[in-house]
Amino acid sequence: MSADLEYLDVAVIGGGPAGISACLELYAHDRLKIALFEGEQELGGMPRSCHIFFGLRDRKRLYTGPSYARKLDKLIRKTAIRVYTGSRVLSVFPGGPGEAHELHVLSPEGPGSFRSRFILLATGCFESPRAERLIPGTRPSGIFTTGTLQQLVNIRRLKPGNRALILGSEHVALSSVLTLRRAGTSIAGMVERDADLHTYASVATPMSRLFGFPIFKNVTLQRIIGNRRVEGVELLKGGDGRALQIECDTVVMTGRFRPDSSLIDGTLIEKDPSTLGPAVDTNLMTSVPNIFAAGNVLRGADMHDLCALEGRLAARSILRHMQTTRPGTIPSVSVRSEKPIRYVVPQRIMPMPRRLLSKFLLWPEIQLEKTLLRPTLEAWCGKERIWQGSFSKLIGHTRIPIPIEKFLWDRVPPGLGVTLRVTQGNC
Amino acid sequence: MIIGGGIAGVSIARELSRYELDVMLIEKEADVGWGQTKASYAICHPGARWKQGTLAQRMMAESHGMWDQLVQDLDIELARIGELVLAFNEGEIQYIHALKKQGEKNGIQGLEIMDRNETLRLEPHLNPAVLAALHMPTAGVFNPFELVFAYFENARANGVGVLVGTEVRGIRAEKGGFVVETSGAEIHASYVVNAAGLHAAKVAQMADANNFSISYETKSSCLILDRCLGDLVQHIVTGVADPKAFSRFKVVMPTFHRNLLLYTPLPEPSKGIEDRALEKRALDLTLQNAKLLTPDIDFEPHIIAAFSALTARNTRGDFIIEASEKCPGFLNVALPPPGITCSPAIGRRVVEILRNAGLPLVEKPNFNPRREGMKRIRDASLTEMAELVKQDSRYGHTVCRCEQVSEAEIVETIRRGATTLDGIKFRTRAGMGRCQSNFCGPEVADILARETHQSYETLTKFGPGSIYVTPKTFQRSHER
Numbered sequence: 001m002s003a004d005l006e007y008l009d010v011a012v013i014g015g016g017p018a019g020i021s022a023c024l025e026l027y028a029h030d031r032l033k034i035a036l037f038e039g040e041q042e043l044g045g046m047p048r049s050c051h052i053f054f055g056l057r058d059r060k061r062l063y064t065g066p067s068y069a070r071k072l073d074k075l076i077r078k079t080a081i082r083v084y085t086g087s088r089v090l091s092v093f094p095g096g097p098g099e100a101h102e103l104h105v106l107s108p109e110g111p112g113s114f115r116s117r118f119i120l121l122a123t124g125c126f127e128s129p130r131a132e133r134l135i136p137g138t139r140p141s142g143i144f145t146t147g148t149l150q151q152l153v154n155i156r157r158l159k160p161g162n163r164a165l166i167l168g169s170e171h172v173a174l175s176s177v178l179t180l181r182r183a184g185t186s187i188a189g190m191v192e193r194d195a196d197l198h199t200y201a202s203v204a205t206p207m208s209r210l211f212g213f214p215i216f217k218n219v220t221l222q223r224i225i226g227n228r229r230v231e232g233v234e235l236l237k238g239g240d241g242r243a244l245q246i247e248c249d250t251v252v253m254t255g256r257f258r259p260d261s262s263l264i265d266g267t268l269i270e271k272d273p274s275t276l277g278p279a280v281d282t283n284l285m286t287s288v289p290n291i292f293a294a295g296n297v298l299r300g301a302d303m304h305d306l307c308a309l310e311g312r313l314a315a316r317s318i319l320r321h322m323q324t325t326r327p328g329t330i331p332s333v334s335v336r337s338e339k340p341i342r343y344v345v346p347q348r349i350m351p352m353p354r355r356l357l358s359k360f361l362l363w364p365e366i367q368l369e370k371t372l373l374r375p376t377l378e379a380w381c382g383k384e385r386i387w388q389g390s391f392s393k394l395i396g397h398t399r400i401p402i403p404i405e406k407f408l409w410d411r412v413p414p415g416l417g418v419t420l421r422v423t424q425g426n427c
Numbered sequence: 428m429i430i431g432g433g434i435a436g437v438s439i440a441r442e443l444s445r446y447e448l449d450v451m452l453i454e455k456e457a458d459v460g461w462g463q464t465k466a467s468y469a470i471c472h473p474g475a476r477w478k479q480g481t482l483a484q485r486m487m488a489e490s491h492g493m494w495d496q497l498v499q500d501l502d503i504e505l506a507r508i509g510e511l512v513l514a515f516n517e518g519e520i521q522y523i524h525a526l527k528k529q530g531e532k533n534g535i536q537g538l539e540i541m542d543r544n545e546t547l548r549l550e551p552h553l554n555p556a557v558l559a560a561l562h563m564p565t566a567g568v569f570n571p572f573e574l575v576f577a578y579f580e581n582a583r584a585n586g587v588g589v590l591v592g593t594e595v596r597g598i599r600a601e602k603g604g605f606v607v608e609t610s611g612a613e614i615h616a617s618y619v620v621n622a623a624g625l626h627a628a629k630v631a632q633m634a635d636a637n638n639f640s641i642s643y644e645t646k647s648s649c650l651i652l653d654r655c656l657g658d659l660v661q662h663i664v665t666g667v668a669d670p671k672a673f674s675r676f677k678v679v680m681p682t683f684h685r686n687l688l689l690y691t692p693l694p695e696p697s698k699g700i701e702d703r704a705l706e707k708r709a710l711d712l713t714l715q716n717a718k719l720l721t722p723d724i725d726f727e728p729h730i731i732a733a734f735s736a737l738t739a740r741n742t743r744g745d746f747i748i749e750a751s752e753k754c755p756g757f758l759n760v761a762l763p764p765p766g767i768t769c770s771p772a773i774g775r776r777v778v779e780i781l782r783n784a785g786l787p788l789v790e791k792p793n794f795n796p797r798r799e800g801m802k803r804i805r806d807a808s809l810t811e812m813a814e815l816v817k818q819d820s821r822y823g824h825t826v827c828r829c830e831q832v833s834e835a836e837i838v839e840t841i842r843r844g845a846t847t848l849d850g851i852k853f854r855t856r857a858g859m860g861r862c863q864s865n866f867c868g869p870e871v872a873d874i875l876a877r878e879t880h881q882s883y884e885t886l887t888k889f890g891p892g893s894i895y896v897t898p899k900t901f902q903r904s905h906e907r
Contacts, residue, residue, distance in 0.1 A: 039825060039828060086823075086824065088825035088828060089830075090831065106812060106816075106823055106825060107806065107824075108816065108821070108823035108824050109816070109817040109820070109823060110812070110817070111816065111823075115807065123502060126866065128863045129653070129731055129732070129862065129863035130733075131650070131730045131731055131733040132727075132728065132729075134710050134730070134733070136704065136707045136709075136710060137704050137705065138703055138704045139703070139705075139734060140703075140888075140893060141887065141888035141893040141895060142894075147865045147866065148864070148866075148868050151868075151869040154897060155869075156883075158896045159896060160896050161896070161897050162897055184899075223704065223706075223707075225704075227601075227701065228889075228890075228893040229892060229893055229894055235524045240740030260828075260829070262829060265655050271655075273725065273728075276728060294628075423503060425545075427620040
């Protein structure tokens with residue numbers, strides 16, 4: 001990398017499923033000057049340290065995590081796209097209207113600056129740390145997130161501990177189970193604060209039987225015990241308020257993903273306070289023209305293949321924007337959500353059919369804070385209800401698509417936003 | 428012999444290293460600064476809160492003029508951002524006026540009572556119910572970890588011997604001095620400085636030199652928030668927590684690195700010196716108190732670290748820095764807050780006491796007061812980065828993405844004495860960002876294992892017992 005300013009058409013930040021898929025899509029349509037920046041030494045992102053079930057919905061076959069990452073790597077290396085691995089983007093400086101944006105990048109060859117007409121942020125997400133979950137107790141060694149656990153076990157072949165408690169019950173908790181078992185760590189239990197799991201009980205229950213661990217629902221982690229290394233935890237049952245002590249030397253915190261959006265901090269790029277990632281419109285463009293975002297940086301974790309599809313979608317939007325001379329003329333409507341809806345993505349929508357690219361990528365999507373039984377979702381514009389839908393069960397912390405083609409769009413006056421809320425439903 | 432590697436011990440060690448002496452610092456933890464110092468809110472107090480004539484106040488006043496030189500010499504991080512003490516009712520208005528009066532008596536410059544509008548203009552996110560505030564412009568914030576390491580490194584460079592991970596088990600007098608029994612070897616010393624912090628009374632008792640005791644340990648709770656909130660508050664914002672005690676207050680402030688720090692003393696004392704667990708109600712109280720000061724900041728999603736802090740208060744209610752009468756040659760140093768603020772003067776005082784006790788002090792001709800700080804990618808401009816990477820390409824390899832810490836910095840801290848994962852964290856900030864080492868944890872471990880020629884099983888987070896992974900790798904299963 002040279003220290004001189006280099007000019008690009010598109011700079012893609014993040015070499016995971018979303019970033020690479022976007023690059024491939026851009027390249028397939030137009031021979032642009034594209035560069036992909038990845039901070040790690042290898043491309044592939046999160047799937048590199050995960051194990052089974054990859055590639056179903058984007059590549060239409062089954063891969064392991066590492067082989068999926070290798071496949072993406074191989075595909076992009078066949079193109080003329082410049083791939084900078086080991087290159088950390090330090091900051092993004094959005095340009096003014098009509099100007100190119102600037103990037104500062106650091107790699108073992110030195111720092112470099114790039115100017116690019118378009119930027120795609122695909123920096124992914126991570127699990128929120130212990131403190132954000134306000135878990136009381138001591139602060140010993142032996143507390144990991146699934147992300148760290150997978151790096152230790154699946155990449156370094158290390159055994160994190162002898163007996164682990166899993167906190168949280170999102171899909172990723174199941175991945176933790178498999179990772180721990182792979183390392184030969186026994187599982188002391190899985191703890192979920194809500195009354196219902198945030199993943200498919202039909203998978204979690206057989207798994208708990210197979211590996212012989214209890215699933216605690218409606219139970220909170222009251223404290224972590226141990227001064228040097230974790231010695232155990234105290235759980236509190238929500239029903240009768242009884243405390244329960246469990247011995248373990250490891251605690252794995254799963255889920256509660258949040259976008260790795262530090263690049264937009266201090267910039268003009270608008271951050272959605274509920275996702276903590278950049279707010280986007282249906283074209284995946286952020287509040288700054290020609291800066292786009294795709295994948296888990298928008299929301300926290302979703303499946304890698306949906307991120308890949310989203311990357312492709314962003315690539316198509318970028319291509320479209322390159323051809324239009326007057327961008328941003330399409331009217332869009334802002335969408336907000338109220339609790340217990342955690343967020344809605346994208347944050348600005350257009351009255352259009354929701355199947356944009358693939359039958360799998362339904363938009364917009366929401367996530368609920370907790371699993372709800374028989375809920376009714378509603379969309380409101382001012383005092384007018386423009387849509388209502390009833391469901392038998394909606395699982396918390398998973399993607400729920402909203403059928404905006406059914407909205408009564410003629411009742412949405414220009415300038416007004418739409419609010420999504422839940423009206424009924426017990427958890 | 429100095430017992431205890433907290434702020435008191437390292438600052439005394441550095442001061443003693445000016446003289447032709449054989450000085451040894453002994454610390455029971457694996458690294459220095461891991462007791463009360465680590466959990467400090469790291470305010471550089473102007474000194475209004477302490478009564479005139481107390482030793483704490485005198486030390487503070489003396490230290491005040493020494494900081495600028497020390498910041499230069501030791502290349503440490505201090506930002507004088509000023510403090511606002513808020514008053515929400517008539518009683519608290521009286522309180523801040525009394526505080527101002529005491530501060531002026533103590534010779535503090537620039538103290539000013541501000542009305543509501545002025546206060547809100549300075550800090551727009553404050554609770555609009557505020558009636559007035561006392562502005563103390565000379566208050567500052569340190570990077571407390573860096574400060575301890577700076578004293579420590581400089582003392583070591585000037586010949587102070589260091590024994591970390593070594594606990595003092597007993598002290599007995601012998602002719603012309605003491606024998607200190609440790610978890611390692613026995614050490615003979617002519618003079619012993621007891622700077623053992625929370626354990627100071629216990630250590631004093633070993634030598635039968637205890638004319639004080641640590642009466643109680645106050646416990647407080649501290650939350651660190653993501654840097655994205657750090658600019659919402661510009662000053663150290665404090666509120667009255669106990670109208671009877673100036674030294675107990677709740678805080679919302681930016682740290683040196685522009686994280687937001689929330690701090691609250693807890694109403695009940697700790698259950699003992701090992702009581703480091705943070706209770707749920709302490710967390711709730713901290714948030715609740717912070718919300719009283721700055722109600723419109725959404726703290727919860729941005730909490731990245733939470734810990735409790737124990738503070739040793741002794742029965743005399745003031746600093747104790749003196750030679751024991753019962754046991755000549757044995758010095759007790761027991762510092763309730765604000766130890767960090769007073770650290771430059773404490774070393775000098777200890778030197779004076781030793782001089783009076785008959786220790787011949789000859790200045791070293793080759794004493795080097797300067798310690799070179801770490802080169803940090805985070806603080807470098809693009810040109811400086813290019814220069815650093817040219818020297819060592821590992822500066823271009825970012826390990827901690829949240830705090831922008833490079834591999835070269837981690838290697839450098841290991842050279843400077845870090846032996847544990849936390850040792851690296853507190854020196855470089857790798858893992859102190861918003862992901863709290865989710866990404867970089869294993870990579871930092873890789874580097875520590877490589878540089879110290881250890882296997883993973885022997886790596887610890889903070890010394891014996893705090894192992895990182897269990898001592899067994901497993902076999903590669905069939906893999907595609």
